[in-house]
Amino acid sequence: MDYFNYRGQQLFAEDVAIAKIVEEYGSPCYIYSKATLTRHWQEFDQAFGSYPHLICYAVKANSNIAILNLLAGLGSGFDIVSIGELERVITAKGDPKKIVFSGVGKRKDEIIAALKVGIRCFNIEVVGELDRINQLAGELGVVAPVSFRVNPNVDAKTHPYISTGLKENKFGLDTQLAIHEYLRAAEMPHIKIVGIDCHIGSQLTETGPFLDALEKVLIIVSILEKKGITLEHLDLGGGLGICYNDEQPPKPSTYINAILKRLGKSYSYEILLEPGRAIAGNAGILITQIEYLKTTADKNFAIVNAAMNDLVRPSLYNAWQEIIPVNQQTNATMFTWDIVGPICETGDFLGKNRPLKLTEGDLLAIRSSGAYGFTMSSNYNSRPRIAEIMVDAKTVHLIKKRESLQELMANEYLLPQ
Numbered sequence: 001m002d003y004f005n006y007r008g009q010q011l012f013a014e015d016v017a018i019a020k021i022v023e024e025y026g027s028p029c030y031i032y033s034k035a036t037l038t039r040h041w042q043e044f045d046q047a048f049g050s051y052p053h054l055i056c057y058a059v060k061a062n063s064n065i066a067i068l069n070l071l072a073g074l075g076s077g078f079d080i081v082s083i084g085e086l087e088r089v090i091t092a093k094g095d096p097k098k099i100v101f102s103g104v105g106k107r108k109d110e111i112i113a114a115l116k117v118g119i120r121c122f123n124i125e126v127v128g129e130l131d132r133i134n135q136l137a138g139e140l141g142v143v144a145p146v147s148f149r150v151n152p153n154v155d156a157k158t159h160p161y162i163s164t165g166l167k168e169n170k171f172g173l174d175t176q177l178a179i180h181e182y183l184r185a186a187e188m189p190h191i192k193i194v195g196i197d198c199h200i201g202s203q204l205t206e207t208g209p210f211l212d213a214l215e216k217v218l219i220i221v222s223i224l225e226k227k228g229i230t231l232e233h234l235d236l237g238g239g240l241g242i243c244y245n246d247e248q249p250p251k252p253s254t255y256i257n258a259i260l261k262r263l264g265k266s267y268s269y270e271i272l273l274e275p276g277r278a279i280a281g282n283a284g285i286l287i288t289q290i291e292y293l294k295t296t297a298d299k300n301f302a303i304v305n306a307a308m309n310d311l312v313r314p315s316l317y318n319a320w321q322e323i324i325p326v327n328q329q330t331n332a333t334m335f336t337w338d339i340v341g342p343i344c345e346t347g348d349f350l351g352k353n354r355p356l357k358l359t360e361g362d363l364l365a366i367r368s369s370g371a372y373g374f375t376m377s378s379n380y381n382s383r384p385r386i387a388e389i390m391v392d393a394k395t396v397h398l399i400k401k402r403e404s405l406q407e408l409m410a411n412e413y414l415l416p417q
């Protein structure tokens with residue numbers, strides 16, 4: 001559920017008309033709903049009841065510091081994958097003790113920065129990473145908390161680009177290697193083993209693959225226990241899907257209840273989750289305006305002022321996101337349209353074959369754009385990054401200013417003449 005609804009025939013974000021926001025801040029722009037973000041995070045948190053847990057929001061989904069600050073205020077932890085994301089979480093007043101650091105390629109400077117602020121856990125994915133962390137922790141005179149990301153070889157049944165838990169994927173360690181690494185880690189002076197971790201993919205619409213992965217994790221946990229290695233937490237990653245079209249993903253509570261049911265009373269580990277999309281995805285929309293309507297013998301194109309550089313998911317994954325008018329009141333006739341951007345690529349589309357009643361100048365909303373929208377945007381075709389806005393009931397906050405043309409070239413230099 002979200003808070004982008006029609007009142008009369010006008011689309012609103014919470015209590016503010018989208019058209020009003022565009023009057024002030026222009027288009028294209030991303031608009032987020034604070035109530036939706038809050039509600040989604042709390043759904044995860046509350047489903048655990050009194051069971052020990054930590055929701056570590058996956059920063060890559062949407063890393064605007066206003067959003068991180070909002071979630072930090074709710075008590076959220078964070079899943080980061082770079083020093084940039086670490087810096088953002090700290091700036092947004094996130095608690096370092098609630099940060100887990102994932103990713104296959106952590107550089108030395110990134111590990112040092114995370115050790116200095118004292119993060120909750122490094123999720124190790126590569127053999128050499130353990131030795132690197134041990135050495136750097138030693139040099140700083142600290143002990144590094146670690147977990148190993150295991151690759152459970154489970155099919156997440158999602159798009160191949162966002163499936164991560166199969167043995168042919170670059171992520172995690174297989175069971176044998178993970179156990180070998182745990183035993184090595186147990187002997188290292190600057191390492192403290194705290195958990196185990198897995199993440200099998202994104203936009204999962206069934207609980208089955210999550211439970212299969214949990215089963216594999218529990219097998220490894222029991223092998224480790226027999227070898228005298230006890231863990232404090234199980235991090236089951238992110239990946240819960242959302243409804244873009246007609247998908248029916250389980251609710252966070254259904255998914256969490258299934259996990260807790262499987263764990264029963266025989267386990268007392270703290271459970272960590274790393275949801276990104278399920279918190280931010282349906283909490284944001286992308287607003288764009290129609291520049292031209294172009295009709296050819298074969299196709300009708302609505303050429304809009306947003307493009308693949310602003311929202312790359314349709315081009316990159318052939319992802320379907322709902323496109324709706326901001327104002328439903330129209331005299332136009334219904335036709336089937338491809339909604340395309342001005343970029344010089346045939347792959348520059350936001351939606352194809354959409355039955356809509358369109359007129360030049362109309363505003364359109366591309367729903368479910370709160371996750372992997374702005375964070376995957378680029379300056380391709382020298383298009384400045386667009387504004388981000390957060391609505392809180394009747395109040396509108398600009399949370400990222402539209403980039404100016406000067407800012408576009410700010411870090412570039414002419415060669416000496």
Ligand code: LLP
Binds near residue numbers: 162237274
């Ligand atoms: N944890 C780890 C280690 C991850 O790699 C990811 C996402 C998450 C958590 C959060 O997953 P979520 O709950 O958001 O599904 N750009 C793609 C999605 C890439 C996901 C990458 N990893 C898209 O737009 O669909």
